[in-house]
Amino acid sequence: MKLLVTGGAGFIGSNLVEKLIRLGHSVSVIDNLSSGYESNIRDLDVTFFEEDVCNGEAVEKIIRNGNFDTIFHLAASVGNKRSIDHPILDSQINVIGTLNILEAARKHKVRKIVASSSAGIYGELKTVPIKEDHPIDPESPYSASKLCMEKQCLAYGHLYDMEVICLRYFNVYGKNQRFDAYGNVIPKFVFLALENKKISIYGDGEQTRDFIHVDDVVQANIKAFESHGISGAFNCASQTQITINRLVKLIQESMDQSIEVEYTDVRKGDVLHSLADISKARKALNFSPKVDIETGLQNYIHWAKAFNKN
Numbered sequence: 001m002k003l004l005v006t007g008g009a010g011f012i013g014s015n016l017v018e019k020l021i022r023l024g025h026s027v028s029v030i031d032n033l034s035s036g037y038e039s040n041i042r043d044l045d046v047t048f049f050e051e052d053v054c055n056g057e058a059v060e061k062i063i064r065n066g067n068f069d070t071i072f073h074l075a076a077s078v079g080n081k082r083s084i085d086h087p088i089l090d091s092q093i094n095v096i097g098t099l100n101i102l103e104a105a106r107k108h109k110v111r112k113i114v115a116s117s118s119a120g121i122y123g124e125l126k127t128v129p130i131k132e133d134h135p136i137d138p139e140s141p142y143s144a145s146k147l148c149m150e151k152q153c154l155a156y157g158h159l160y161d162m163e164v165i166c167l168r169y170f171n172v173y174g175k176n177q178r179f180d181a182y183g184n185v186i187p188k189f190v191f192l193a194l195e196n197k198k199i200s201i202y203g204d205g206e207q208t209r210d211f212i213h214v215d216d217v218v219q220a221n222i223k224a225f226e227s228h229g230i231s232g233a234f235n236c237a238s239q240t241q242i243t244i245n246r247l248v249k250l251i252q253e254s255m256d257q258s259i260e261v262e263y264t265d266v267r268k269g270d271v272l273h274s275l276a277d278i279s280k281a282r283k284a285l286n287f288s289p290k291v292d293i294e295t296g297l298q299n300y301i302h303w304a305k306a307f308n309k310n
């Protein structure tokens, strides 16, 4: 089938593109390379449009000419810190950029949208495990813009002849995830450890997170794409909890080296425990995460070591 992946040069997008190509689909990518890398998709047989989703005319032209069955919409300004630094740009990309995609999809009769949402929309956690009907209370411009984009996508699903699935990712890790100023905890710890640098843990390290390997996020996207007659928002997580202390221990074991750790003050706004309930996605989409944290970390460290050498 003819498929479009926005943000396809990014961390999750490039893993998705690789899998879709392996499944025999014809894949196009829109990405402006603001946080993605052409090298992530250089060796893949994709049609690449270096374009900004905020450019409505360009997006419309690509979608008009593409005759796409499904659009996987991942392009976004990603992360709380980035959104606090650049709140206006965050909403321009995440909200207006999404509307550009939706409008073009509506006009040119795209059958399905699979959009990347975020667990950040839940805000402060009231109950764990988190179901999709947990109160929604975003606490950063990023979470607010992801909520807005999710609602816009679902509204298009209600209004028009279009199936729309929004996947609320929890903490994703895996191949092609760099460590940058906005980096998540796993790349941060692994890349610092590779350079024998000290890592900082906020609080006592007994806080828990629900990490999901990128292969399982790709699986969720493909299950969503293959489903029929289903629209809605679904948690996308592994439904397993791990403390940050245990995470560091696993990284040490996988790397076969000790890591110097310092404990610092709890960071304002960080939740203590995070764990998703994924029964809705299991039932409706037949989503079933496969990669345990031990295996996922080993794979990631293997990739990070090779990446560091280049």
Ligand SMILES: NC(=O)c1ccc[n+]([C@@H]2O[C@H](COP(=O)([O-])OP(=O)(O)OC[C@H]3O[C@@H](n4cnc5c(N)ncnc54)[C@H](O)[C@@H]3O)[C@@H](O)[C@H]2O)c1
Pocket: 006, 007, 008, 009, 010, 011, 012, 013, 030, 031, 032, 033, 034, 035, 036, 037, 051, 052, 053, 054, 073, 074, 075, 076, 077, 078, 079, 093, 097, 116, 117, 118, 119, 146, 168, 169, 170, 171, 172, 173, 184
């Ligand atoms: N990584 C996570 O843990 C996580 C968690 C929740 C949700 N998400 C969501 O998953 C999606 C992918 O995130 P990721 O982690 O792969 O981040 P990423 O930064 O690697 O990917 C985002 C991609 O979008 C592209 N992009 C940004 N602005 C653009 C624009 N204006 N026009 C065109 N392309 C643009 C970037 O260049 C990049 O390739 C995002 O929608 C993000 O909100 C990620």
